[in-house]
Amino acid sequence: MTVANRKKISLSTVATKAGLILLVKQTTLVVLGFTVMLLLTKGQQSSFLIGFIFCLGSLFIVWNEKMRLSRESQQLIKTSQVKSLTGTTLGSANLNDVEIDAVQEADSKFTLLQQLIRQDNNSTGLLVATSNNLELAGADLIDAYLGGTNLSGADLKSVNIHNGNLCDANLSNANLSNANLKNANLNSTRLENANLSYADLTNANLSNANLSHADLTNANFSNANLSHAWLVGADLSRVNLAGVYLWNANLTNAKLLETDLSSAYMSSTQLRNANLSNAILEDANLSGAKLKGTNLSNANLGGANLNFANLINTNLTNTNLKGTKVKNARLGWNQGLSEEVKLELKQRGAIFEDEPSDRTQSSVIEDHQYKNKERSDRENVKRAVNS
Secondary structure, three states: OOHHHHHHHHHHHHHHHHHHHHHHHHHHHHHHHHHHHHHHOOOOOOHHHHHHHHHHHHHHHHHHHHHHHHHHHHHHHHHHHHHOOOOOEOOOOEOOOOOOHHHHOOOHHHHHHHHHHHHHOOOOEOOOOOOOOOEOOOOEOOOOEOOOOEOOOOEOOOOEOOOOEOOOOEOOOOEOOOOEOOOOEOOOOEOOOOEOOOOEOOOOEOOOOEOOOOEOOOOEOOOOEOOOOEOOOOEOOOOEOOOOEOOOOEOOOOEOOOOEOOOOEOOOOEOOOOEOOOOEOOOOEOOOOEOOOOEOOOOEOOOOEOOOOEOOOOEOOOOEOOOOEOOOOEEOOOEOOOHHHHHHHHHOOOEEOOOHHHHHHHHHHHHHHHHHHHHHHHHHHHHHHHO
């Protein structure tokens, strides 16, 4: 016999004993009342009245027992559906501002039932009514499916959604600080203005996710997929983005102070007016990236690929450019570049648009890039149609 089965038998035995004890108490009360009535009337009662009183007492016992069972049944259902959410399916459910505080303080006698549900790992569909202030802080949602769920403004601090599926979910303005989102699927998820500080998103899929103006400070995104992600105005200061896939992501006006982007794939990434001061970009692939107006002061770009990147008006004060690939990279009007460094970069193939001799070449390169992009787009459309 399994541990789960033994616990189920134990729970059933406890419930049966409790019901019998209550039934005996109720019967004793009715009999005592009947006896008192006989004593007071010295037994001079008609058989009809005695039978009527007996039937009335029996109905009272039955009604009271029915109400007790109904209350316990509702409490058991509430506990089993909400308190244990491991492996739960909440697809397309509206959980915006749901109140679950009362469930988190359920009676201790239902703890055993909760453990049984966790062991059986039931994938139960859950639809909770809309209320105020959804609080799931610290909840265990491992492997949960929450695709399309509305959790905007929810308190999910320290929640565990390891391997969870949150694709197309609405988590805008939600608090996910310190959350465990390892290997989570957040494809196309809405996370505008969300708090993901100190969250663990290792190997998470955030492609096409909207993280605009989100607080991502000190989060761990190592090896995450952020391709086509929208990170406009987001704060990624001191974030671990080592090895991250950021192809074609939009980081316009984003803060990346002291951020680790070593070996990140950032080809064609939008970084206009972003602040990358003191960032680590060693061996990062920034080919074709848009870095116009970006602050790269004190950043480490050693060994990075900046071929065909746009670095016009970029602040390169004290920037480490040792071994950086700059073939056909567009520069000009940059802060912090000495004439000696500019000459060295030109020898590596960089183009300085603030110098008349390089402007014509820059226009040719830009036209070539545009044509290449058109050709690539057509090929992608053909592949999509053929597949």
